[in-house]
Amino acid sequence: MAKEKSMIKEHNIPHFRLYCDVIKRIFDVFFSILAIIILGIPMIIIAILIKRSSPNEPILFKQVRIGKNNVPFTIYKFRTMVGTAPHQVSTEQFTHPERYVTSIGSILRRTSLDELPQLFNVVRGEMSIIGPRPLIPNEKAVLKMRTELGANRVLPGITGLAQVNGRDNLIGAKKAQIDAAYARHVNIVLDLIILVRTIFDVISGRGINGGKDKE
Helix, strand or coil, rough: CHHHHHHCCCCCCHHHHHHHHHHHHHHHHHHHHHHHHHHHHHHHHHHHHHHHHHHHHHHCCEEEEEEEHHCCCEEEEECCCCCCCCCCCCHHHCHHHHCEEEHHHHHHHHHHHHCCCCCEEEEEEEEEEEEECCCCCCCCCHHHHHHHHCCHHHCCEECCEEEEEEEEHHCCCHHHHHHHHHHCCCHHHHHHHHHHHHHHHHHHCCCCCCCCCCC
């Protein structure tokens, strides 16, 4: 935990609520809409490529995830797996997840472009750009740990502190601890650091091992 602790600061409750409920929400909505506008054409191209590679399969992958205060919501991603893949499980629970990933899907996963539709989750208020990654309901052990540690008191994010501190290389318990640390110390400086490090990680491919913690 030493590495991530160096990135966080204590906050008081009034400042925490002001930032999370107002400033962070304004930031999320503005930059999500801006990103949707800027990335609109690339997203359309991705959708066309997915449909051409699998005409009988949907473009979007939809899955129930656990959000803020353990309220479930439907997350959106570009589909990267074949339709026969198990649905309500995380990829890391698969024995051989690579067998289910499509050719275009492998590229989307390596570049994290499959996450782009979650910008609409952010606009809807179900997610934030920065926050703990949302869990699948059947990840009960990790969900219980995150609840006990307070990680679920903030909106889940497209990227987060755990993602820039190991991503696919972290086990569930470690991720829960890091996510809880973020929830306790969330502030604008920490969010900016996470955002910059996420961009670096996506470009470099750091911490990605075959698509775990994906669909």
